[in-house]
Amino acid sequence: ELRVIFIKSAGRIWCAGGDPKDFQAAQKMESEGRAADNSAGAQEFANRLKYVNECPVPVVALVAGPVFGGGVGICSVCDMVVCTERAAFQLSEVKLGVIPATISPYVVQAMGVRNARRYFTTGEPINAATAEAIGLASEVVKDVKGLEEAAQKICDNFTLAxxxxxxxxxxxxxxxxxxxxxxxxxxxxxxxxxxxxxxxxxxxxxxxxxxxxxxxxxxxxxxxxx
The missing domain is CATH 1.10.12 (Lyase 2-enoyl-coa Hydratase; Chain  A, domain 2)
Structure with missing residues (x-):
């Protein structure tokens, strides 16, 4: 029986956000009059976020590196986010001429309206300490070993629940x-x-x-x- 789900990265970057090739493909769809296909792609990601957000099993993000764009949305639909001191979060969409639309309900809920107005519009990076202060991260640990220890503590808690x-x-x-x-x-x-x-x-x-x-x-x- 599944009791808790952990999401972690395999590489140095936790999540790089949307693939630029996908954006180019969307633009091509629009130019070819296939707006429905473009909308379907955005809808698929929105549906996945909703699924994780409403998952009855607790979902925990273990973040040990940079998180960009849609990755911030993935963190926001998790029940807990534990990150290392070197982790950083960035809503970089405006720097690419787009907006963090599909992730916005969850990110705003996580960090609050006032903070969202700042970070949505500036695209500036959010360090680990700030992420914890504004509610985007639940806990900050020193390093990857700290992530593993935090994950086990979470398991210990859910053992009793x-x-x-x-x-x-x-x-x-x-x-x-x-x-x-x-x-x-x-x-x-x-x-x-x-x-x-x-x-x-x-x-x-x-x-x-x-x-x-x-x-x-x-x-x-x-x-x-x-």
């Missing part, structure tokens, strides 16, 4: 995030608790707590595989 409760908690964040606290929202949260506390994991978890034992999902420690 019931898998379906984790998925439901992530869905809950989407359900209440940014919403006005209305009577309807209060009813929604009460219904969520009422529903889950009578289901399998809650029953097992409470029994284990009373018996001073580990629940089934916590008996086998998760080991990171990078």
């Amino acid at each position: 019931a898998p379906h409760a984790v998925a439901a908690s992530k869905a809950l964040v989407f359900g209440v995030g940014g919403k006005e606290i209305t009577p309807e929202l209060v009813d929604y949260t009460a219904a969520q608790l009422a529903s889950i506390r009578v289901k399998g994991e809650a029953v097992v978890g409470m029994k284990a707590l009373l018996a001073k034992q580990k629940p089934d999902w916590a008996k086998k420690p998760l080991k990171v595989k990078l």
Whole structure:
């Protein structure tokens, strides 16, 4: 059973962003009157971002190098981003005459409107410390070894967390995030608790707590595989 997903790079650059050849291909499609084909390519990336964002399994980005353009969007759809001190993030689209459109909902949500207005329009690099300060990164570690240690700590945390409760908690964040606290929202949260506390994991978890034992999902420690 999949409990946590890590995304890391194989090379020095974590993500270089969109391929310039793809942009040229899109321009050619437009010039040939194939706007629908051009739109389909952009839509495919948007769909992939949405899929990762809504993945019920926690997704963690382990960043040890530069991240450009769409890569910042990939980081923004992850539940956590752990980066090294040498990592850097850059929304470089404006320097190429384009805009970070498909990634914008997630990046704005991660760093906030005020910061997005700055970094979307300037294309300036964001160092690791700043990324953490504005919410783009969750944690900064010294080096790659620190990334591996952080990843194992994350695994240790998810060892103790019931898998379906984790998925439901992530869905809950989407359900209440940014919403006005209305009577309807209060009813929604009460219904969520009422529903889950009578289901399998809650029953097992409470029994284990009373018996001073580990629940089934916590008996086998998760080991990171990078």
